[in-house]
Structure formats: structure tokens, C-alpha cells
């Protein structure tokens with residue numbers, strides 16, 4: 366019986382690994398820059414987490430560079446110490462990540478995530 370349970374557990378753990386799990390990107394915000402846990406991901410499901418490590422609130426917009434339609438995804442304004450996330454699909458290309466709070470992008474809160 367115990368062995369059967371172990372076999373069942375094995376398949377329960379192994380099965381989800383076959384499906385493409387969403388790729389995660391952690392974006393840490395300080396004044397005034399974003400630091401990415403990785404600079405490229407594969408196209409498909411993704412979870413982009415925004416963690417505010419500084420002293421001011423920030424938000425995060427994702428905009429595909431050169432896209433005909435304004436494909437914008439966003440994480441709402443988040444307070445210091447907070448974490449928020451966006452889940453969705455990232456298509457192949459260069460995605461600009463920036464903070465839309467006035468003056469923050471110009472101050473340096475802009476980076477690029479490559480989806481390839």
C-alpha cells in the first residue's frame with residue numbers, strides 16, 4: 366500500500382513538469398532602476414513579479430517594442446516592501462519594461478526583456 370502511494374506521488378509530481386510551466390521573472394525596483402532576475406525568457410506563459418525594494422511606490426508596464434498594436438501589460442502601483450505580479454503570455458520580441466509614474470522612466474526605470 367505504501368509503495369502504491371509512492372508510485373502515485375511520483376506520477377503526480379512528474380506529470381505537471383511535462384507541461385510548460387510559466388516562466389518567472391522577478392523585477393526588483395529601487396530608486397530609480399529595475400533589476401531583472403533574468404534578461405530573456407522563451408515565448409509563452411510568464412509570471413512577471415514586481416518587488417519594491419526601495420522607499421517609493423512604483424508600477425511596471427510591459428510594452429512590446431515595435432508592436433503595431435499597443436500591447437501593454439501592467440502591474441499596478443505597489444508600495445515599498447510589496448510584491449505584485451502580472452500573468453500572461455509574452456510573444457517573441459523585445460519588451461520594454463518601465464515605471465509609468467511621472468519622471469521615473471526618465472530617471473532610469475526602464476529596461477528590456479528579450480523574448481526569444
Ligand SMILES: [Cu+2]
Nearest residue numbers: 423464466469
Ligand atoms: Cu517608479
